[in-house]
Amino acid sequence: MTFSPTLAKNPAVTHVLVVDDEALIRWSLAETLHERGHIVTEAGDGKEALRVVTRTSNRPDVVLLDYRLPDSNDLSLFAAIKRELPAVPIILMTAYGSPEITAWALELGAYRVVSKPFEVQDLATLVQEARASVRAE
Numbered sequence: 001m002t003f004s005p006t007l008a009k010n011p012a013v014t015h016v017l018v019v020d021d022e023a024l025i026r027w028s029l030a031e032t033l034h035e036r037g038h039i040v041t042e043a044g045d046g047k048e049a050l051r052v053v054t055r056t057s058n059r060p061d062v063v064l065l066d067y068r069l070p071d072s073n074d075l076s077l078f079a080a081i082k083r084e085l086p087a088v089p090i091i092l093m094t095a096y097g098s099p100e101i102t103a104w105a106l107e108l109g110a111y112r113v114v115s116k117p118f119e120v121q122d123l124a125t126l127v128q129e130a131r132a133s134v135r136a137e
Contacts, residue, residue: 017060019049046072067094089130
């Protein structure tokens with residue numbers, strides 16, 4: 001897990017939690033999001049993700065969550081994060097998408113469901129859109 005304390009100095013910066021068991025995906029998303037000025041925390045499994053969302057300070061503004069992780073292969077982790085951070089947009093990433101999974105995720109409050117493979121730049125833009133949607137409310 002990586003974290004940068006710069007977040008506390010600039011509240012306008014978006015803090016993104018990237019949850020994926022594939023290190024290369026986490027790395028490419030983190031690099032692209034850093035280039036766009038975001039702070040990124042990485043988690044390789046559900047347990048690590050829950051540690052990040054349940055801490056009392058520096059919670060994420062947007063979550064990128066992989067559907068299948070070593071310790072989570074359904075929407076229970078999504079639901080747990082949503083309970084903990086109800087106003088935070090969650091973008092679900094999946095290589096195992098089906099219309100049912102998409103419908104359930106959207107019903108649970110997903111900002112968007114994105115199929116893998118995806119263009120990293122497109123996902124970074126989606127993060128900015130998700131954050132802007134919260135600020136607009």
